[in-house]
Amino acid sequence: MEDVLRPLIVIGGSLAITLFIGWAVDWLLRRIDARHPETPLWGQLRRCRLPLQVTVCTALLSGSYDKTEARVVQQHGSAIGQLLALVLIAATAWLMVRVSSAVVESSYFRYASSAHDPARVRRVRTQVTLIQRVVAAVVGVVAASAMLLTFPTMRTVGTSMLASAGILGVVAGVAAQSTLGNLFAGLQIAFGDMVRIGDTVVVDGEWGTVEEITLTFLSVRTWDERRITMPVSYFTSKPFENWSRGGTQKVATVLFHLDHTTPIEEMREQLREIVQKSPAWDGRNWNLVVTDTTPSTIVVRALITARDPDDAWAARCEVREKMIAWLRDTHPYALPRIATTPAAQPPQAAPDHDRRHDRHDHFARFEGGLHKDVPPAR
Structure with missing residues (x-):
């Protein structure tokens, strides 16, 4: 009986504590949001409830699963511990991405509600979007690295990998030259104010509106609802028309x-x-x-x-x-007219025309008579 109750108490207690923490945090955020409606951060943070609960529950189970003394835990304790560690790292990364997204989005909404220049609002929107993507990429890379380091074999390989990091970096830089170029071009577009989300542009003879900007590509929605996807390096290396820069008039x-x-x-x-x-x-x-x-x-x-x-x-x-x-x-x-018949001749042109024909006939008759009177050569 004790072998059954102990796992139920550990797992049930972890779930109960997780649900209570999630409810308490959500209730606190609702109260703060009601008192400060001008700050959208608290409402945005409520979207972090699910990753917070997953992180708390995984952390509680990681610290107490060995207390269950269950047969499965005794036989596969290391595998369960490693699995919980992987889930905990992934849940923490998910929570960090949600929190950073909430902070950035609330800052943008607060700025957009008080700004009066649409061009500046689009510029901030472009920067916010790329900042979110950069943060998500960095957190994802760090989380993946931490998850790989939980495997013992990866720890032993890490020393040799660090020794050859310089050569691998050069090789990777040469192989991913275009990708890195697009990455830096995306950052240049975001903070150089070259093009923003919502700008009206003309690229390769196509007129449209910038719909999405990522670290590697840019999407333009044309007037006939087509999407043109172009690498962001195009906008840093070739000329294009930006009809929204300097005002929309x-x-x-x-x-x-x-x-x-x-x-x-x-x-x-x-x-x-x-x-x-x-x-x-x-x-x-x-x-x-x-x-x-x-x-x-x-x-x-x-x-x-x-x-x-x-x-x-x-x-x-x-x-x-x-x-x-x-x-x-x-x-x-x-309206312009196109002539489809020959132009009419003026009245005085007819005699000149007849005289030209008469001279031509007289010359023809004279030439024929001349050839007729001359005897053939012997």
């Missing part, structure tokens, strides 16, 4: 190729009516000017200011559509 331009008889003043007045009714116009500026001319057409440029790249695109499409419809209905002669 943009200037939209529309070019019209029209006939020389186009009424520019009426067209300018029509553009003013279109712009004033457009919700995409931010009220800063607009104009219409002739920027170029060719033998067959003139180039008219309409300019409209907008609040952001999306409104600039909408304004460009709206002005182009309504202006073409207005020209088609009221001034169709202003």
